[in-house]
Amino acid sequence: MKRIYVNEEYxxxxxxCEIHCQVQHSQSKKIIKAFKEEDPRAMPRLLVxxxxxxxxxxxxxxxxxxxxxxxxxxxxxxxxxTSGAILCDEDKCVGCWMCIMVCPFGAIRRNMVGHKAAxxxxxxxxxxxxxxxxxxxxxxxxxxxxxxxxxxxxxxNSE
Amino acid sequence: xxxxxxxxEFRIDRDQERCIACxxxxxxxxxxxxxxxxxxxxxxxxxxxxxxxHRCVTLCPTHAVTVRANPLDFRTNANWTPxxxxxxxxxxxxxxxxxxxxGCDQPYPIYFDCLLLNAxxxxxxxxxPLREPMELRTYLGRKPDQVELEEGPDxxxxxxxxxxxxxxxxxxxxxxxxxxxxSYNACLSLAQAARACNTLCNTxxxxxxxxxxxxxxxxxxxxxxxxxxxxxxxxxAVAALEIKIGQGAKPGIGGHLPGEKVTADVSRTRMIPxxxxxxxxxxxxxxxxxxxxxxxxxxxxxxxxxVKPVGVKIAAVHNVAPIASGIxxxxxxxxxxxxxxxxxxxxxTIIRNSVGIPIEVAIAAVDTRLREEGIRNQVSLLAAGxxxxxxDVVKIIALGADxxxxxTAALVAMGCHVCQKCYTGKCNWGIATxxxxxxxxxxxxxxxxxxxxxxxxxxxEIKEMLGGMGVNAxxxxxxxxxALRGVGLNEVELRTLGVxxxxxx
Numbered sequence: 330m331k332r333i334y335v336n337e338e339y340x341x342x343x344x345x346c347e348i349h350c351q352v353q354h355s356q357s358k359k360i361i362k363a364f365k366e367e368d369p370r371a372m373p374r375l376l377v378x379x380x381x382x383x384x385x386x387x388x389x390x391x392x393x394x395x396x397x398x399x400x401x402x403x404x405x406x407x408x409x410x411t412s413g414a415i416l417c418d419e420d421k422c423v424g425c426w427m428c429i430m431v432c433p434f435g436a437i438r439r440n441m442v443g444h445k446a447a448x449x450x451x452x453x454x455x456x457x458x459x460x461x462x463x464x465x466x467x468x469x470x471x472x473x474x475x476x477x478x479x480x481x482x483x484x485x486n487s488e
Numbered sequence: 489x490x491x492x493x494x495x496x497e498f499r500i501d502r503d504q505e506r507c508i509a510c511x512x513x514x515x516x517x518x519x520x521x522x523x524x525x526x527x528x529x530x531x532x533x534x535x536x537x538x539x540x541x542h543r544c545v546t547l548c549p550t551h552a553v554t555v556r557a558n559p560l561d562f563r564t565n566a567n568w569t570p571x572x573x574x575x576x577x578x579x580x581x582x583x584x585x586x587x588x589x590x591g592c593d594q595p596y597p598i599y600f601d602c603l604l605l606n607a608x609x610x611x612x613x614x615x616x617p618l619r620e621p622m623e624l625r626t627y628l629g630r631k632p633d634q635v636e637l638e639e640g641p642d643x644x645x646x647x648x649x650x651x652x653x654x655x656x657x658x659x660x661x662x663x664x665x666x667x668x669x670x671s672y673n674a675c676l677s678l679a680q681a682a683r684a685c686n687t688l689c690n691t692x693x694x695x696x697x698x699x700x701x702x703x704x705x706x707x708x709x710x711x712x713x714x715x716x717x718x719x720x721x722x723x724x725a726v727a728a729l730e731i732k733i734g735q736g737a738k739p740g741i742g743g744h745l746p747g748e749k750v751t752a753d754v755s756r757t758r759m760i761p762x763x764x765x766x767x768x769x770x771x772x773x774x775x776x777x778x779x780x781x782x783x784x785x786x787x788x789x790x791x792x793x794x795v796k797p798v799g800v801k802i803a804a805v806h807n808v809a810p811i812a813s814g815i816x817x818x819x820x821x822x823x824x825x826x827x828x829x830x831x832x833x834x835x836x837t838i839i840r841n842s843v844g845i846p847i848e849v850a851i852a853a854v855d856t857r858l859r860e861e862g863i864r865n866q867v868s869l870l871a872a873g874x875x876x877x878x879x880d881v882v883k884i885i886a887l888g889a890d891x892x893x894x895x896t897a898a899l900v901a902m903g904c905h906v907c908q909k910c911y912t913g914k915c916n917w918g919i920a921t922x923x924x925x926x927x928x929x930x931x932x933x934x935x936x937x938x939x940x941x942x943x944x945x946x947x948x949e950i951k952e953m954l955g956g957m958g959v960n961a962x963x964x965x966x967x968x969x970x971a972l973r974g975v976g977l978n979e980v981e982l983r984t985l986g987v988x989x990x991x992x993x
Contacts, residue, residue, distance in 0.1 A: 348549055
């Protein structure tokens with residue numbers, strides 16, 4: 330399956346990935362409307378980590394052996410057979426945050442607005458390419474077959 | 489310090505209907521022109537800091553930001569223009585020499601724009617480069633006075649011993665831009681593109697970074713007055729050597745890389761202490777005559793076993809033709825001439841704008857002089873100093889150049905917006921800076937791809953123009969001034985350029 334990889338050497342911390350992620354997960358999917366009119370505003374499903382000149386976008390790694398799926402008490406967090414992505418069925422999610430507790434990457438966030446649910450990257454389900462990758466101005470984010478780079482399990486170790 | 493009399497050069501217009509306060513502009517501006525106010529959830533602008541580089545405009549996801557020249561008008565005065573007043577205000581405040589980057593931006597005549605190319609009609613057929621071979625291969629180096637052949641075991645072979653030649657797929661090379669003045673990522677982009685296009689880039693006087701040695705076969709190594717980074721491995725790694733006497737943007741003066749740009753890596757490459765200013769003297773202290781130059785040329789040839797061409801780069805100045813003649817006679821394999829509009833990372837504004845002559849007339853004068861003296865074959869001529877498109881390449885080759893150096897055009901391909909602030913070290917495009925927050929903005933895989941695209945596009949256009957003129961090799965165009973006609977030029981200009989006026993058969 331294709332995965333998102335980040336080359337932190339060329340991440341410029343512009344956060345356009347976060348902005349376009351918000352737009353993609355908004356009601357209207359229109360950038361000005363999503364930010365200026367929609368209330369509540371959609372949450373970004375990824376986060377740019379920054380310290381000094383080092384920065385990179387962090388989103389769900391879609392682990393082979395996902396701890397979040399194991400820990401989920403309702404079966405909301407699941408492995409999607411067709412895409413290979415780890416998705417959260419927000420209707421089933423009860424907001425116990427066990428997934429957040431066990432995620433070694435800190436890639437899941439609490440969405441406290443309305444029906445509280447775990448918010449995470451869905452690889453822009455249905456899109457050819459995740460919008461964070463498509464809009465990265467410096468090609469720091471790439472969406473390539475997982476074999477291009479060593480696979481990592483939930484412990485962060487190469488398999 | 490009291491009130492500054494300087495007014496903002498630009499206005500930042502933000503369409504509040506479109507601005508989503510995402511702060512991309514705030515994060516991208518190294519000059520802090522944009523400020524986010526969390527209380528108002530609004531982005532404000534401080535125009536006094538704006539340099540007009542368009543980084544914010546380009547990255548704004550809603551196209552809410554635009555930058556315009558500040559429409560502030562002074563009382564109309566053709567003599568005391570706003571720029572001249574601003575220079576005086578600035579000098580009255582600082583008491584210093586005004587600095588700038590890039591090439592001369594003054595409205596002197598641009599001869600390229602007064603020259604028009606010929607094309608075939610009826611009496612000689614034009615050639616379609618998509619269907620027939622079209623040769624852009626260029627050999628740089630000393631050519632023999634005559635060629636002797638002999639019978640060999642595999643038929644006829646060359647008897648004449650050829651001087652070392654540089655073989656390029658296209659007559660476009662990347663100008664000297666040093667590591668230090670530009671970022672490592674910019675150097676890497678140029679080197680990768682040079683390899684991809686089978687042409688050459690040039691180290692400038694900053695030496696060659698150890699991890700760029702693999703690109704040595706596509707690199708010309710400069711030996712300049714500061715001798716930065718020149719050592720046996722360097723001489724061995726590069727394809728050719730170039731003695732830099734002068735630069736079009738600042739003929740007659742040296743260079744000054746401020747200590748802030750001399751990072752640990754730059755210091756290692758240049759072989760100078762980190763954090764110290766890298767000063768290139770105005771003259772080479774061992775070259776005060778053509779005879780001295782000859783000694784350095786042959787010292788470099790000796791050091792590289794006579795297998796590498798050694799060129800000399802000079803700025804286009806009033807006596808460029810006799811100087812070039814002297815350089816040819818001193819044993820140079822090629823002469824690079826950098827015209828008035830040649831760029832720089834930093835130069836005194838007054839020098840950049842007032843010293844030198846345009847490259848078009850310089851190349852024409854040098855080519856004419858060398859032909860008259862019968863020594864044109866002894867050197868190749870490289871033209872530099874604002875080659876802006878493939879039309880300029882074809883015109884300067886018709887005026888007598890063998891190939892061109894592109895510097896500013898290459899930077900623009902990598903994202904440069906010619907804001908002329910290279911000397912500040914705050915290049916928002918990650919090119920003319922060593923700040924790790926900024927250098928990462930230039931991804932070399934994007935930079936080299938864009939450069940290779942530019943060279944490819946220009947090469948295709950050159951082929952189309954050559955085909956239109958009915959010639960099938962760039963060799964056939966070289967010095968063929970009959971392919972050019974002048975418009976709006978006076979008799980002296982036409983004579984110097986060696987071209988007829990438009991309408992003359």
